[in-house]
Amino acid sequence: MYPVSFENLVLELHKLPGVGMKSAERMAFAILDWSDEQKKQFIESLNSITKIRRCKVCGNLSESEICEICSDESRNHNQICVVQNEKDIYAIENLQEYNGVYHVLHGAINIHKGILPDQLNIPSLEERVNEETEEIILALDPTMEGETTAKYLTRLLEGKVLITRLASGIPFGGKLDYADTRTLSQAFKGRRKED
CATH class of the missing domain: 1.10.8.420 (RecR Domain 1)
Structure with missing residues (x-):
């Protein structure tokens, strides 16, 4: 004992x-x-x-009301990369190739588990999209939940802004934060317009 x-x-x-x-x-x-x-x-x-709290703009981890990325004036605030969780931001930031800002959904739509759009950080994304927004990049996990969420966001924001997805290279069912930097980099560079 x-x-x-x-x-x-x-x-x-x-x-x-x-x-x-x-x-x-x-x-x-x-x-x-x-x-x-x-x-x-x-x-x-x-x-x-x-x-630690969540950034009131994007939902990222922060020790102040607004995270370092959102408060960085040198970044392109008109390009928003949508991710499922905070870990995905750090996977993309390690590439040192993206200079826009982020939006964290804190999950993905999963009807089987009862996770619906209203339980995700989607309303604040809608509020962020305005006439100055150039592009929404959907950098969601290539899983059924990620695909469902991407389709939902595409329908929601269609006609308001250019919506792109990461290119293939990340296997379906994979996780962004587990992808090696080369694969993630190629997926990011080859993103395509979302249909």
């Missing part, structure tokens, strides 16, 4: 996605072996995530 504080740590680590009890236990033992300074930094990191 472990001390209660150790048991509590294991239980909290077990709450992380994909972490079973044995893995949580191994992580807890690893944390115990850290120096006091490492433990202190870990605790400070956990405490500091309370500062």
